[in-house]
Amino acid sequence: MSSKIVITIPSVNVPEVAYTFHCLLSVFLGLRYEIVIDDASCDYKITCNSQTLQIANFFFKDDRVEHLYQLDNLPSVVNFSDIELENIQFSQVIIFGNSSWSKQEGGFKWGNDIVAASFYMLTRWEETVIENKDEHNRFLAIDSLAYKNNFLHRPIVNEYVEILYQTLKSFGLDQERKFRQYTTVATHDVDRPYLWRSKLGKMKSIGASLLLRRDREEIKLRAGNLAVGIDPFDTFDLLMDMSESIGEKAHFFFMAGGETEFDNFYQLGEQAVIDLIKRIKERNHCIGIHPSYNTYNNTEMLFSEIDALKMATGMEVTASRQHYLRFDASSTWNNLEEANVRCDSTLGYPDEAGFRSGVCYTYPVYDIYRRKQLFLLEKPLIVMDTTLLKYEKLQIEQALSRIENLQKEVHRYQGEFVFLWHNSSFNSQEWIGFDKVYKSMYRQF
DSSP: OOOOEEEEEOSSSHHHHHHHHIIIIIITTOOOOEEEEOTTOOSEEEEETTEEEEEOOSSOOOSOHHHHSOGGGSOSOOEEEEEEETTEEEEEEESSEEEEEEEETTEEEEEEOHHHHHHHHHHTTHHHHOOOOOTTSOOOGGGSHHHHTTOTTSOHHHHHHHHHHHHHHHTTOOSOOOOOOOEEEEEEEESOSOSOSSHHHHHHHHHIIIIIIOOHHHHHHHHHHHHHTOOTTOOHHHHHHHHHHTTOOOEEEEOOOOSSTTSOSSOTTSHHHHHHHHHHHHTTOEEEEOOOTTGGGOHHHHHHHHHHHHHHHTSOOOEEOOGGGOOOTTTHHHHHHHTTOOEEOOOSOSSSOSOTTSOSSOEEEEETTTTEEEEEEEOOOOEEHHIIIIISOOOHHHHHHHHHHHHHHHHHTTOEEEEEOOTTSSSSGGGTTTHHHHHHTTOOO
């Protein structure tokens, strides 16, 4: 009979605390446990084989959720410290609570409120109370607690999970943890499937290279495109080849509507798009919806575009990523849930690569207002091509180093390295040389 885990929690904020432990122990580790509610308890107690880890509760003390998600409740100070357990050194980020870690009779006492910290990262509730947004109404990395305190490049929820697991192992836990393996998840937003919409468009594009910009490298690129008769943005076979080379599937997110200057660069009914979808399906890669610019808080528009993609592909649409990574923590997930989308991959910052939700595993999302876990899963995006070049403005060697460091973090936890590379981010002057960065995404450990 395997070890039994019992988690004792206070009677306050039970849905939030239960969700967090579900993610930490069940979703991420695959462990079985029982939750017991104790009116007299203030902290959290995880008991296994008669030994207990007591975790301080500094945050969940008010069942009125409207009092929880307030600007005043955002942490003002973040601390860092190390824990030694079974001769293993663990680094920890303290968002709520303190750095204390002590051995006591029958177990350990931990001052770091990892329940509040994990909930904070996974639900992104800080984004509902910080008003700063960019011109696309996006919450940026630079306004996040993680960026300001230099831990955006660390999957801190994964770190908490490892400390939990090693503690339970020191208690004699004999349950097997969930098997995980480092995985490269290549995703591609199809904003513009082709550069040349017509013969006239082709002539204008080539003319601009020759006469206006007079860029030698760009002229070489265009000459090569003409020689093989392929549109510069038609890199889809390469994208599929690269995923197949590591035994994975590429994920393509197609647009199906829109009403702004950022939308409608193609129609699903165009023959070139019909042929492209057929190519992807024949090679058994994945197709999802890339909801247009204003769908992130518009359910009706989202429904309409999903229906259009269903008609075009003859498939159910269960995966998505929002255009321009527009995301509203108070509405976007709920809209996708209502549209029967089952897996989203929007949650990455446009302006800085890293771990927006603090984790490199797929996880179920939580509605902080209705106080319930949704069926929708989030597969967090770690890095996007335009983030490296246009926002962070990295040189090629700097971008390669950034990618490698992020990959090492993901590999440390056998997680999912989810990246976004547009089909158009190859054959244009600004992307010259970045094919080396793209190929580094497929590095295997």
